[in-house]
Amino acid sequence: MTYRTTRQWTLALAGGIALIGALSATSPTLLASPHPGAAPAHSSHHFWDDLNLEYLPGDAWERLRDNLEWHDRRHDARVQEWIDHYRANPGNIAEIIERARPWMAWINEQVELRGLPGEIGLIPFVESSYDPLARSHRGAAGLWQFMPGTADALGLHRHNGYDARLDVVASTQAALDYIELQAEQWYEGDIELSLAAYNAGAGTVNRARHAAAASGAPSDYWHLQLPSETMNYLPKLNAIAAIIDDPEAHGITLPEIDDAPAFAKVPVTAPINLAQLANTTGVNHTELAALNPGLTNGTASPATVDEVLVPIEQEEAILAELRAPAQSTPHEGAQYLVQRGDSLSAIAGRHGISVAELRRHNGLSGDVIHTGQQLEIPRRSLAAR
Structure with a gap:
């Protein structure tokens, strides 16, 4: 299925094309953890646990569930494999969710305002285990794991004791802009292909699509031949969405998170x-x-x-x-x-x-x-x- 976005771009068309051209010419821009449930070691206690927040019956998870759109993808065998992986490691998922606590409601809101599938708000689970300070061995940093070159192209500056890649508000807006912009420029609004490009780079995805078309094969994400990391990217995302959509069925307990920014x-x-x-x-x-x-x-x-x-x-x-x-x-x-x-x-x-x-x-x-x-x-x- 193709998902078309409706957000009005603030970038001029020519500027957008130039930006995408510059980004697609680079090597893959972002790094997804091979085991997103395997979060960095952290204390089991978080200072957010001490906040005196009053939780509402309709919490952030309910709002997220209302915006999930890719239910049919959960029947894919690759998604099921990752569901089984996460179910076998429920403690890791719970720890990631604790780190997501201050950000989840606000990110859900930003995704919803743009009319994007709710699953987009779960990308930091895959990219960084929801750790704003996460850094990869390839140089990616932050919740959304931006490489320096991609960050520069998107206006995420690093100077004077400030790294915008680590700034959750700035990097979230840039990531959503990037996902939408690539979908419109390259993939006729197909968000799934844009996410593949977010992980592997537009050049890698476009070459795979051209190869599929040349052989008469489907050119949607689920039928492409892409690097293994990228082929696991959306299955991981959909597996996490499936668990959050019905946590009890998957043996996961979700903490209540107020449906308002913290x-x-x-x-x-x-x-x-x-x-x-x-x-x-x-x-x-x-x-x-x-x-x-x-x-x-x-x-x-x-x-x-x-x-x-x-x-x-x-x-x-x-x-x-x-x-x-x-x-x-x-x-x-x-x-x-x-x-x-x-x-x-x-x-x-x-x-x-x-x-x-x-x-x-x-x-x-x-x-x-x-x-x-x-x-x-x-x-x-x-x-x-």
């Missing part, structure tokens, strides 16, 4: 240090950092990003802190514990202040500091107001 977007109008923001507002720093994995040095600047993500239930308190006038007492500030390898210049840069100011604030006469030393960071550097 985070809010706060505009960045001045430099923000996440550690200091957490310290002054009482927000869990680990939680705040996990919501902003693209901020690789823990700071946000208007020159780099437009917004940071914060826990939805603490949005008002954080906004109030960022909008508060500068304190009149210059020596009120956050504490920083010097780590191995730190220098005054590095610490000052991370907090958006000068070395001279850091020296003066802490009564230092030189640049010598030692591991374990406690420095006070001027409060006004949390956001240069």
Whole structure:
């Protein structure tokens, strides 16, 4: 079956063709784990477990089920093989779902807004085990596993302590754009072929289609001769969808996830240090950092990003802190514990202040500091107001 998208493109047609041409000329852009259920080692406890969220009877899973479209694919023998694989490893699926908790509802919403099959929201299960910090040995990174060249072509920049491939909001929008754009440009709206190209590269898929046509064979995804990783790509995706659609039948217990985003977007109008923001507002720093994995040095600047993500239930308190006038007492500030390898210049840069100011604030006469030393960071550097 062919699925046609209806979203109006913001890219001009010529620009879209140029983009696809550049991407299709490269080697495969993304890496899918050979065993998507085999997630990286993590503690069984996640800080999201401690959030005091009130779950609604109609949760994110119900919304996802309503948008699943590829039910017929589950009868394919390859899909059944992967269903059996996942059923034999239910703990891995459960752990991946825990990592998906803060993102699932929002990604479901983005997929739904574009009129795409709900299965698209499960691609991070296959690509990264839903780990925003996942990196492959081939250089792919993030929830959607973008290679550097593909990321550059899609505007996912990496500079000044920021990697947009790790930014869940930015990378999700880019991934959905990419999937839709390839479907329209190459495959007459066929999302399944676009997903194959997402994994293997459009050049690989197009060559396989030309070979199939030359031999008189069908040229849809399920009949093509593609690399084994790509031939397993959609079976894995459909197997995960089948399990989520009826978890009890497959021996899987899904945690309840509210059908509303777990985070809010706060505009960045001045430099923000996440550690200091957490310290002054009482927000869990680990939680705040996990919501902003693209901020690789823990700071946000208007020159780099437009917004940071914060826990939805603490949005008002954080906004109030960022909008508060500068304190009149210059020596009120956050504490920083010097780590191995730190220098005054590095610490000052991370907090958006000068070395001279850091020296003066802490009564230092030189640049010598030692591991374990406690420095006070001027409060006004949390956001240069």
